[in-house]
Amino acid sequence: MPRTQSAETTSTSSDLFDAKLLRLFDLLYHTRSVTRAAEELGLSQPTISIWLAKLRTQFNDPLFVRTSEGMQPTPRADALIGTVRTALESFRLLSASEPVFNPATAVRSFRICMTDASHITLLPQLLSHVRALAPNVRLDAARIDDDMPLALQTGDADIAIGLVPQLEAGFYQQTLFTQDWVCLANSAHPRIGKTFNLKHYKEEAHILIAAGTGAVLQSEALKRQRINRRVLLELPGFLGLPAILATTDLIVTLPRQIGESLARLGGLQVLDCPVAIPSFTVKQHWHARYHNDPANRWLRGVCADLFLNSKPFTKK
Structure with a gap:
């Protein structure tokens, strides 16, 4: 049967991995004071009391007991403090580990699906620009064919540049220029x-x-x-x-x-041309899986810098 408790005291197994509760555990162990812990966290003492109650329920132990010398840890708290601090360091590393792409030092390849015409019109300029910014980056030109959408989705290709009307949901696109x-x-x-x-x-x-x-x-x-x-x-x-x-x-x-x-x-x-033939737009396309990938974003930014005609990207 599920427990029915107030919002202030409800505890679930996920609380064990709640960074703010672990931070409170560490502060109480270090300061031996609810008041100082509240000041460090910028919270009220009643809120700290609620969080401490969650910790006690989670670990099924008082953890910190009020004495004349402050909030003293129980043996259970003594045994847990090392693990708690390791978990907090892991949280810190996760929050600080946003990946970056440094073109000057990167050693990798990009696969770009493009037409034969783009080999003549776009690729020379793109290659020259990439070599100047990222000397150890390799470019692979691939065909625009029926396998291209899957290649973009799986990461076998990074972007596609051209007239590609057959792409469906899950892809971003950015207009680069119009062709007559x-x-x-x-x-x-x-x-x-x-x-x-x-x-x-x-x-x-x-x-x-x-x-x-x-x-x-x-x-x-x-x-x-x-x-x-x-x-x-x-x-x-x-x-x-x-x-x-x-x-x-x-x-x-x-x-x-x-x-x-x-x-x-x-x-x-x-x-x-004396014949009325509809113009069309050349776009760069990429899959939503790689929309926030730093390397993919860098490559798209290079293409936009070189070829963009002031058009925003949209998602299909």
Whole structure:
């Protein structure tokens, strides 16, 4: 049968591990005075009496007995004081052991799920920044695929950066920047100069980059507008694209960031896309399990410092 006592005197087994009661035990043992213990704890003497009653009930012993020389410990209290002080030190260590991450001395690796485009646009800048701040930290780039949510949940991956609409509850996300679309062409293209319109877009031959969620947005937009491109080359990614564009009259439609990066690498011209393709946001994502992890927070902070466009994070 459960006991029915007043709130002031109810005692449970959890009281044994209540830091404030153990602190009182230690103070009474040290000071031999209820008055001094109350002053040390900033509490009233009636409250101290209630707490002492809980200790006595818990240990089934008077523990401290009033004498002419103050509150003297019983043999049971003498036997317990060492254990009590060890427990208090453990409480102190627990309360003071908030983990920290020091990038300057850390030796560890971070796995970041990202697209092939991010290898070109984000990874070089991120790597340079991390090497300057954390010389012994390694970065591993992983794919954004169907296994990514589980990898983030288990800690096999730390964060994911990209357009990742399939994540469900339990993940945080932070918008870094917004992407619109551009077209790339040979800087000496025989038919395309400063003016580039929908007529040119329909007439010219195209390269199709088939990978990524952005490719789906592009394909659906063209389908809605009944625009049929003449595709002469399909690629699974961006490897070799600048060289192909620089040596042919083909054009390609890409998100702006990767488009402008490849244009700089290959001496290509960047053209405003004449087709209305929805823009999209690039976000960093992480699992709620690691939201307060100091190392994960540091990595997310680095990405925000480098790429954030003043957007707060939200939880799905």
